[in-house]
Amino acid sequence: MALLGAVILVLFLNVVLAQTNGHSTSRALEGDQVLRLHPGTPDAVAMLDSLVYMPGFQLDFWKPPSHVNQSVDVHVPRDNLPAVLDLLQQHSIPYHTMIGNVRQAVEKHMQDNHKARARTAGRPARVNDFDFSVYHEWNEIDDFITDVQQTYPQIASLSSEAATFEGRSIKTLKLGKPSTSGETKPAIWIDAAIHCREWISTATVLYAIDQFTRQYGSDPTVTRLLDELDWYFTPVFNIDGYIYTWAAPENRLWRKNRSAQPGPCVGVDLNRNWDDHFAETGASPDPCSIIYHGMAPFSEPETRGISDFVLNHPEIKVYLAMHSYSQLWISPWGYDYARPPHYHLQNAMALAAESASRAVHGVQYRVGRSIEILYAVSGGARDWAYDKAGVTYSYTVELRDTGRYGFLLPADQIIPTAEETFPAYLTVGQWILDHPQ
Template identity: 40%
Template sequence: MRTTALLLLALAAVTSAVTYHGYKVVSVTPRTTAEAQVLQKAVQLLQLQQWTHPHRLGVPVDVLVPPSLVYVFLSGLQAKHIPVQVKITDVQALIEEQVATRTPSTSLPRAFDHTQYHTLDEIYSILDGVEADYNSLVSSYTAATTYEGRPIRVLKVSSEESDTKPVIWIDCGIHAREWISSAVCQYILDQLTSGYGSNSDVTALLDTYDFHIMPVTNPDGYEFTWSDDRLWRKNRFPSGGALNCHGIDPNRNFDSDFGGPGTSDQPCSDIYHGTAAFSEKESQAVRDSVQALGSRVKIFFTLHAYSQLWMTPYGYTYDLPDNYDEQYRVSKVGVDALIAVHGTEFIYGNIADVIYMAAGGSTDWAYDAAGIQYAFALELRDQGSYGFLLPPEQIVPTGEETLAGIVAAINAV
């Protein structure tokens, strides 16, 4: 009886907030520049939200379409003979289905559970439990406190007390709605902690490197995706504007061509860059933590979703970094190892060419300002069948392939 009541409360929390009943995710594949322009004009005119962006012809672009605009959007594209496909027929139904599969609990978990997505309180409770269970291996620190007062936590996994080994940095969940990102960070933490001493590969890895892992870089936004809007992207800082908007995109807030291409100065935009570089606690948390580690940081990974991409600098320019050939070589090794696990196809290359131009990102900052010679941004599963709503049964396979790719890249360096 109690389990049923908890499940109903969870469903009520979702349905009482922003809802997406009848919303569809439509995949459009422009084949010519003219078709791409038609799509862009339609998106702008109808004020639609793009889940992915056109980066080259022949690649599908996913667009979220409300029920009132489905007919006009689809009929307009079909009249121009532009290929379209409905990938998700009812976004809210998919959201509610995922909530319904959660196993309610009367207490916060203290151990990893990769069968479902977790609330922020659950994640932090799990991190507490891991730190207690593996106290000789794991310690934690607070990188910053958010606008709404939540800690941005980092777990350090190290086989030694001394801070002398090179460091692998991994952050997840800088965009709130990308739940699979934070789930994969938890999976990686689980494999590192449970595998040390029992798995020779993990043991060798931790005897060589320390790991600093930030599982939820944007806790205010992540909490908001559970309480109010499952598809929220930004943080929750009151950004103002005529509509009293909230939120700044933390991954447009770094000092890497701040305010450049792929950003917006409109507070209501999903890619609003904020008033100044590092104005936000989330970008400050990454910056301050990485800078405190100094030259020990050898590889920087930031995990996003979705599109199945492994990317290197730069995002703010089509120019390539001086060591691009080396970063490209390591990317290939990582992607080959990732694909070998489950056959999940990934594309690799520099951000601007592989996905789109985007200034103010953490990967470019890590390479340019922090001097980290290997800086990678990964877009995890999938390619739009579920998009930001990847089912929980894909957490483990996504974690397996991502970790395999990361370990191979580390070894290649």
């Protein structure tokens, strides 16, 4: 029966690919849908998992298959939709439509943000004029973090720790009062937009930078955390990809970087390119896949540069990789069901951070290991930071929401998301000071 199902699946894919090859890109995403699937058996999960890695069959799994009765979100191209729906019916997999027309949803998302940005049109992207309630393009973000450094030189410094494939500098803003004793302070690393379509991750980090700098000297908690810790913020890890997502509606859901690859396809999933159980699970060898792991570990200049920085700063005690969506605090590992040696410490910090976050707006985040609460994955930054860089407290933080909007989170949710995330950062910092290693 399994073999028959596989044969039927291949036949479907051949038909689908023949249709897709002739599809015009003038209205890319038009008629595409995002479906939420509900696999209720191990066979259903296995069948969906086979689609993730099927060469050429480019379904975009926003939330990949993992466990029985755990929902799966998938962006299905219009021309593939009949075959996919037929397949779901054959395997008795219930589903409902999350987004009925992806193009329309993208255009509304971008138009609404553009209208909101009109409120502050013409203002320079500086500390006193920056609008944290909208999404910003890279040049505005670059101007803002530069102005932060110039406005708060006593606690802020800006550096370029790596370069992108297209030659742009990856900017890292360091916040913290310089040590008077000459001793190296414990540090916390926070990056965003390694997956460039996850705009809310960047917006949340920018808000945190503003809160830290504005409250320093007046709020005792913030002041202590900057006096006794250093904080490294990289608001946009994948700058080339981020710029690309702003260029046109059809680019908005791009995930990878923009590096040249063999054949017609572009880009590597930078969160599959780290030298830790590379290419074992949750990644694809297909350059056209959205989870393509690259030619080799650290084949990409972005991951090489940032990993070198982290290795050269052993004082980093926390690594937070900000993502969206699903509302999760995820600890190691993604590739092994065994609990890592520091599991209880990792879980305790995450629970404390989640509690601080939930106290703001009552929005709950699940806490656990990737392989338990999300999906199996290897070659990622979180596990590399723990396994190879020795960062005990290493997490992926998946921000809002749980699927209504997915990666197209409206701008009116930026401030609430950022407001609930900032206390989590404070809690993480206090934890490091209260539990010295």
